[in-house]
Amino acid sequence: MDTTNLEAQVLEFISAKVENIDASGITTASQFAELGFDSMDTIQLLFDAEEKFGISFDGDEVKNFRNVGDIIEYIKNHPAASS
Amino acid sequence: MRVVVTGMGVVSPIGTGVEQFWNAAINGVSGIDMVQSFDSSKLNSKIAGEVKQFDPASFLSPKYIDQTDRFTQFALHAANQAVEDAGGLDYYSPYRIAVVLGSGMGGFATFESSALRRFQDRSIPPFTVPRIMANSAGAWIATKYGFKGTNLTCSTACSSGANAIGIGLDLLRSGRADAVIVGGAEACVLPLTMTGFEALHALSTGFNDQPQRASRPFAKGRDGFVMGEGAGVLILEKQSDAEGRGAKTYAQLAGYGCACDATHIVAPDMGGQVAAMQAALHDASVKPESVDYINAHATSTPLGDVVETRAIKHLFAEHAGKLSISATKSMIGHSIGASAAIGAIAAIQTLRTQMIHPTINLVEADPDCDLDYTANQAVERKVSTVVCNAFGFGGNNVSIVFTNL
Incomplete structure (x- = not known):
């Protein structure tokens, strides 16, 4: 996938998913829980991220995802995961 | 004990909301057309009664859209109409408000789309199971309104909605509830489901070029049913309670x-x-x-x-x-x-x-x-x-x- 402006793309994607949160305050350090995502919401969010960015998260690694930056780092580090 | 209907909501191919639905029904409007939600060209029955221009985003947040099948979205929309029509149900303890919904297939739109992904070796949405399960519509209505009483789902195929209404009557008569949200919801204008009914020779196949003439009960030359979708929800209460809270009443069940x-x-x-x-x-x-x-x-x-x-x-x-x-x-x-x-x-x-x-x-x-x-x-x-x-x-x-x- 095109990783130009990856951070901006992921932040925009997350911003569209939050509810009752000021999206302008979202950074790579924002934890999913702070953004209002409970554990099931986070699983849905990561599924949606796979669809959006054409990637496939490794099942074990994804369990340690806590913040927005984890998604960005994974995509950067796993170009082979992109389709 | 008399049980009365105090609220109604409907989502149908000829209208959403009782007034629009009834106006179309009285005027003999057909809601049957070529299937628009998927490519039906390989099916023998290429027509259906679809709920067109249904926009779940008009009443559900993106998060709840992700978590609900289309049949649940229909049920929620109809329930919203019915509860509002009844003037709300704050009069009752939440533990005394029951929900009984009928659905023959449950969340089959999700079933079909997730099954297709699985067979293509793609991951499936995490809410696949809670979207498919037949009781999700009833559960979502309860969750939305905080109705904490009995929550049942009837799945008796084409009679599911009627069984749900009857069980609601029984819950009121037996004293297990003071108000019951009853009805049925279905969204199975879908490739696999329609093919399944086709395999039974149950669907109309001879009117693909004249969809509005295809559903012709009692008529000479009829050749099967036309797949439809939608939801209907009623609010049932004891007449004494309904009158006590000043609700309007439509009919006695x-x-x-x-x-x-x-x-x-x-x-x-x-x-x-x-x-x-x-x-x-x-x-x-x-x-x-x-x-x-x-x-x-x-x-x-x-x-x-x-x-x-x-x-x-x-x-x-x-x-x-x-x-x-x-x-x-x-x-x-x-x-x-x-x-x-x-x-x-x-x-x-x-x-x-x-x-x-x-x-x-x-x-x-x-x-x-x-x-x-x-x-x-x-x-x-x-x-x-x-x-x-x-x-x-x-x-x-x-x-x-x-x-x-």
């Missing part, structure tokens, strides 16, 4: 009867249909000759409409010829588990407006269907007692009786 054919998994049986209607009339303490109108199950299959006609003639004897009958499915197709809930709303509207909606496409009747089916034009008639029939696969037969208050 006077009786409910059901019977299983116990003969064949899909073929209809006159005996079971007669038994269900008889049980409902007995439960309502209504004599057959007091019935003015029957909202027929009438799906437009060659066998089904004849068997229902015979059952009505058998039970009502010479009064059968004096009854007004009509088939809502002639306009909206067959919405399986939602169909009886939508039919019940049509029956209640008949009581309220003293108008009987037509059975459309009935230019020439099947010689074996020789009752008054209100062909093509609505009629005005004094109506005080109505019966709504629903007969489903599994040999399940259900009838409900509504009366004017």
Whole structure:
């Protein structure tokens, strides 16, 4: 996938998913829980991220995802995961 | 104890909201068209009664859209209308408000799309199971409003919605609840589901070039039902409570009867249909000759409409010829588990407006269907007692009786 402006793309994607949160305050350090995502919401969010960015998260690694930056780092580090 | 209807909501191919639905029904509007939600070119039946321009984003956040199947979204929309129509239910303890929803297939849109992904070795949405499960519609209605009482789901194929209404009546009579949200929801205009009904030769295939003429209950040349979708929801309360809280009341839900054919998994049986209607009339303490109108199950299959006609003639004897009958499915197709809930709303509207909606496409009747089916034009008639029939696969037969208050 095109990783130009990856951070901006992921932040925009997350911003569209939050509810009752000021999206302008979202950074790579924002934890999913702070953004209002409970554990099931986070699983849905990561599924949606796979669809959006054409990637496939490794099942074990994804369990340690806590913040927005984890998604960005994974995509950067796993170009082979992109389709 | 009298049980009354105090709120109604409907999502249908001919309108969302009772007023829009009823206006279209009275005017004989067909909601059948070429399938638009997927490419039906490889199916033999390429038509359906779809709920067009349904936008879940108009009442659900993106998060809740992700977590709900289309049938649950229909149910929630209809429930929202019904609860608002009833003026809210804050009068009751949340633990005394029950929900009983019917659905024949449950979240089959999710089932089909997730199954396709799985067979393509793609990951599936995490809410696949909670979207598919048949009780998700009832659970979501409870969750949205905080209704903490009994929460049940009936899955008796095409009679699911009628069973749900009947169980709601039983919950009120037995004192297990003070108010019940009842109804049915279905969203199975889907490739696999339609192919499955096709394999049984149950769907109409001869009117793909004239979709609006395809659903033709009781008519000569009918060749099967047209797949539909939608939801109907009613609010039931004891009359004393409804009056106590100052609610408006639409009709009395006077009786409910059901019977299983116990003969064949899909073929209809006159005996079971007669038994269900008889049980409902007995439960309502209504004599057959007091019935003015029957909202027929009438799906437009060659066998089904004849068997229902015979059952009505058998039970009502010479009064059968004096009854007004009509088939809502002639306009909206067959919405399986939602169909009886939508039919019940049509029956209640008949009581309220003293108008009987037509059975459309009935230019020439099947010689074996020789009752008054209100062909093509609505009629005005004094109506005080109505019966709504629903007969489903599994040999399940259900009838409900509504009366004017």
